[in-house]
Amino acid sequence: MKIATQNQAFFPTNILEKFRFIKAMGFDGYEIDGKLLVENLDEVKAAIKATGLPVTTACGGYDGWIGDFIEERRLNGLHQIERILEALAEVGGKGIIVPAAWGMFTFRLPPMTSPRSLDGDRNAVSASLRWLDEVAARTGTTVYLEPLNRYQDHMINTLADARRYIKENALKHVQIIGDFYHMNIEEDSLTEALHHNRDLLGHVHIADNHRYQPGSGSLDFATLFDQLRADNYQGYVVYECRVRADDPAQAYQDSLTYLREC
Numbered sequence: 001m002k003i004a005t006q007n008q009a010f011f012p013t014n015i016l017e018k019f020r021f022i023k024a025m026g027f028d029g030y031e032i033d034g035k036l037l038v039e040n041l042d043e044v045k046a047a048i049k050a051t052g053l054p055v056t057t058a059c060g061g062y063d064g065w066i067g068d069f070i071e072e073r074r075l076n077g078l079h080q081i082e083r084i085l086e087a088l089a090e091v092g093g094k095g096i097i098v099p100a101a102w103g104m105f106t107f108r109l110p111p112m113t114s115p116r117s118l119d120g121d122r123n124a125v126s127a128s129l130r131w132l133d134e135v136a137a138r139t140g141t142t143v144y145l146e147p148l149n150r151y152q153d154h155m156i157n158t159l160a161d162a163r164r165y166i167k168e169n170a171l172k173h174v175q176i177i178g179d180f181y182h183m184n185i186e187e188d189s190l191t192e193a194l195h196h197n198r199d200l201l202g203h204v205h206i207a208d209n210h211r212y213q214p215g216s217g218s219l220d221f222a223t224l225f226d227q228l229r230a231d232n233y234q235g236y237v238v239y240e241c242r243v244r245a246d247d248p249a250q251a252y253q254d255s256l257t258y259l260r261e262c
Helices: 015-025 034-039 041-051 071-091 118-139 159-168 180-186 190-196 221-230 248-261
Strands: 002-005 029-032 055-059 095-099 142-146 174-179 201-206 236-239
Touching (some): 002 248, 034 041, 055 236, 071 095, 118 142, 142 201, 221 248
Parallel strands (some): 095 142, 142 174
């Protein structure tokens, strides 16, 4: 199983040095910010060539959610995601992670009344996904639909929610990403959710139960990895976490060592 990482504040800011640092820590790949990729495409290509560290995927780097309440913003986001997918195709990346929305609305906090109906939510997200499915087909990439927890999004919270969108819209180039942090809040059983959606699970984000580095909390990563292996999961698992430690670089390294043991 290959382990990649997103950026961290203690990583170098220079792109080549960032790639060298990530590889030296022992990671197998880098999940890049989409805007960083698009705006520095030649430099990223050079860093990949110099280090042999692949860009696995992109996460973030666009304005406007696929389920945005504001139509102009939704359409603008789609075109930015299109450009990121085109750039990913140029560097051999697999695809981009997209939630329905992040931080836009939740039923769990006031005002608790959405400005749009549930049917309106489903129509907006479905239209976005159908359009991106065509972009992914053209670019040879994948859109990874990410369920978020109920406090960060009101539309797609479980792997089953994401599966419903894929099946109902007959999407061919959209898969599910399972994020252990969000799953820990939403799923009755993380292992069962992974297993039941094994045919559509294309990507995994990892953090411990409190969103800090794996191994610092209560999640049973060995059991979760056993489930992924049993289901013949072939994708990456990617660090998407904060780091809580006096020495964050050492804590990150220790976390990776722990995961390798798992």
